[in-house]
Amino acid sequence: MALLLLAALSPITIHAADCGKVIKSLDALNSSVHGRVHVNTPFALPCFSSYEGRAVAPDAAACQAVQENYASPTFRTEYPGAYMNAQDEMCSSDPANQCVLDNTKPTDPLAYVGKDCRQGDVPAYYLEVTDVCDVQAAFSFSRSSGTPIVVKNSGHDYLSHSSQKGALALWTRNLQKLEYHDAFVPKGCSATKGHKHMAITTGAGVNCDQAYGFANENNVTILCAYSETVGISGGWVQTAGHSVLSPVYGLGVDRVLEFHVVTPDGQELIANACQNQDLFWALRGGGGGTFGVVMESTHLVEPPVPMVMADIALTSNSTTLLEWMAVMLEEAAPWADAGWGGHITGSSLIYVNPILSMDAAKESMKNATDYATSHGGSAVFKYFDSFYGFYEEYVVANAVTVGNTHLAGSRLIPRSVLDNEDGRKALLGFLEDIIAAGSSPYVPVSMPTVYKRDGDNTTSTTPAFYSSLWELGVSSTWAWNSTLDQRLAAVEVLNNRTAQLEAITPGGGAYMNEANPFTSDWQESWWGKENYASLLAIKNRYDPDRLLRCWRCVGWEESNVQDSCFEAFNN
Helix, strand or coil, rough: CCCCCCCCCCCCCCCHHHHHHCCCCCHHHHHHHHCCCECCCCCCCHHHEEECEEEECCCCCHHHHHHHCCCHHHCCCCCCCCCCHHHCCCCCCCCCCCCCCCCCCCCCHHCCCCECCCCCCCCEEEEECCCCHHHHHHHHHHHCCCCCCCEEEECCCCCCCCCCCCEEEEEECCCCCEEEEEEEECCCCCCHHHCCEEEEEEECCHHHHHHHHHHHCCCEEEECCCCCCCEECCHHHHCCCCCCHHHHHHCCCHHHHEEEEECCCCCCCCCCCCCCCCHHHHHCCCCCCCCCEEEEEEECECCCCCEEEEEEEECCCHHHHHHHHHHHHHHHHHHHHHHHHHEEECEEEEEHHHHHHHHHHHHCCCHHHHHHCCCCCCEEEEECCCCHHHHHHHHHHHCCCCCCCEEEEEEEEEHHHHCCHHHHHHHHHHHHHHHHHCCCEEEEECCCCCCCCCCCCCCCCHHHHHHHEEEEEEECCCCCCCCCCHHHHHHHHHHHHHHHHHHHCCECCHHHHHCCCCCCCCHHHHCCCCHHHHHHHHHHHHHHCCCCCCCCCCCCCHHHHCCHHHHHHHC
């Protein structure tokens, strides 16, 4: 797909020593970064003959490529103006302000013939980041011009944190560093005081597929997301970073050893347990694109992890599905204590366990196996000598479908709820409601349960992660051609579902990356009051001018709603 360059700008090569100068215009920014500022165009533009009210020539070949790969995350990840979820591209509050195809049939001409492609929530420009100097120049321009900054790698985002109308996007995809360390010592730390680890350093553009492959090449195991195109250094690790191995090995925030970051005040910093500890704590849970631009991060790795996989499924109807979920609720605590992690998706589960033998794994799963097989289902147990074998066979083969509107809404379910009969009964009632409404339960089981962190090694993500066993997912969607009233109705359903879950789990929390964007008590729910107060103080220290001000990130205020395409849904 051809990318439109900003015609008025001409590249001028400068010396690195000039990267700290004051930059007041887009021309000056483009000159300082060697011409790497570009107009940012919507992903589907090649199919349209009108863009922002101006006639443009459709590109038949590029349009065909977009249509054929509309649901492919690997295709989208290479385009600065492409996002995995349509709400990140469209202006959700204004159905006329979007440039998307019919995700159910991307070749349907109704979506693009005779229609105007509008910018929506896609940032107006992007800067292809190659080094620290680029980021410092961008922050200087932002401070002088008032243009907000967003940070984007692959665009896996439910809350539109990496997109924003009128913003400058810092596109980090080309930061591709991968380095293995057999004895990594964080800068400023002492190797004799326990600061020496097997680790991998990943550039901000590296995605999980690349990280998994590189770790496998070096005969080690790294934790990352369940989707191959999620970036490992971005919002995944900076908000919590859960994994199917997290029950035994902890969250991503528990395992990150160091960040190399450029803060909005222009500083290039190393943050770890021995220096800039306040920033290190904030980056381990406070949210991506909030406290600075992470250039690279370094992660603790493990030797190869042999594991048993359980793939249990049944052919379901609404009755058996509810009974199946009752089994899942009964087994939640025993399975957590046994080290199982994975996903329950409707009438099936795929779990992994790195600490049980095959016989012990089968015994642990006996109730689920018996129920599934007695109702015409199946149960497959398989041994893998490393996580990478499981990843290739099960994760890559079931890549997430993208290109549709998907508003996530989930709640972390505390052990205290799952451990008692009344709590399980309340959850089963909730599940019965959503099944009756035609939804299918989705439960990531990726909380640290067997894993116990050092009491001094605190993180800034919601403490609910460390006392929960499930993340129970609900979601809402709307069609590409939906009206504002239809979108408002979809959000109302999501808000009602969220309120139901909050009533069942008082004192709990939610994983911000996968939470309802319109959660009313978002500060408390996503971080907890104490954590949020500390995070806000750190935000004020490094970004007092709010150059980074994404939707309901730390430091977001009601007055910022005009920046967002979610303003119609603000509560």
